[in-house]
Amino acid sequence: MMDWNDGGMSGWGWFGMSLGMLLITVLLVIGGVLIFRALDRSTTHLAPPTSPTAPGPTPPEQLLAERFARGEIDDQDYRKRLAALRESAHP
Structure with missing residues (x-):
């Protein structure tokens, strides 16, 4: 049986693996940001803020x-x- 590069990866293998890890990292960060924004929106924007000087309904x-x-x-x-x-x- 013949081993290429003594069983190691070539330059393209390292490139593909690095690109895959970068893609996974970016997807995890985007997913985390979207989840954080969804949770933040549901808890902080339940009721509109009211101030004591806010005008009432329009006559x-x-x-x-x-x-x-x-x-x-x-x-x-x-x-x-x-x-x-x-x-x-x-x-």
Whole structure:
């Protein structure tokens, strides 16, 4: 039986093995980062942070004014809806 290079690896064998180890290391690091980010996201972002000075929900009149400013409703429709909102707020 004939042994090539006395049973050792050639230069291409070392190259292939080094490339494989590098690929495995990169995949392990990427997998670890993805797992860490997934776990971090699920624990730190369960509820949005609230501060005592944060404004409450937007009043309906302000939403109506924003729709009017964007051109979604015309002047006549804006005035009619605004009057209906004010009537329902103060019966």
